[in-house]
Amino acid sequence: MEKKSAMVSIEEIVEYYLPISRKKARKFVTLYLEPKRIGNRIYVERKKLEQLLYDPDREQFPLNP
Numbered sequence: 001m002e003k004k005s006a007m008v009s010i011e012e013i014v015e016y017y018l019p020i021s022r023k024k025a026r027k028f029v030t031l032y033l034e035p036k037r038i039g040n041r042i043y044v045e046r047k048k049l050e051q052l053l054y055d056p057d058r059e060q061f062p063l064n065p
Contacts, residue, residue, distance in 0.1 A: 004046060005046065006045060006046055006047070007036070007043040007044065007045060007046065008043060008044055008045075008046045008049055009041055009042065009043055010022055010025050010026055010029065010041070010042050013025050013029070013044075013049070017049065017053060018053075024063060026042060027063050028061060028063060029042060029044050031061075031063065032052055032061060033045075033048055033049060033052065034048070
């Protein structure tokens, strides 16, 4: 079993979770999660991202507030 890190970068989100552009992924993360900036990269907690994406009551994530 592969051990996963607690934090996920924008690159990992685009590659494994959401097939969208990096620009849209950054906007999604800043609107719906609490991003952490480490150096020049943006990270979010994997657990919170998965909870948000797999929430059965949520179907749409509008990027325009």
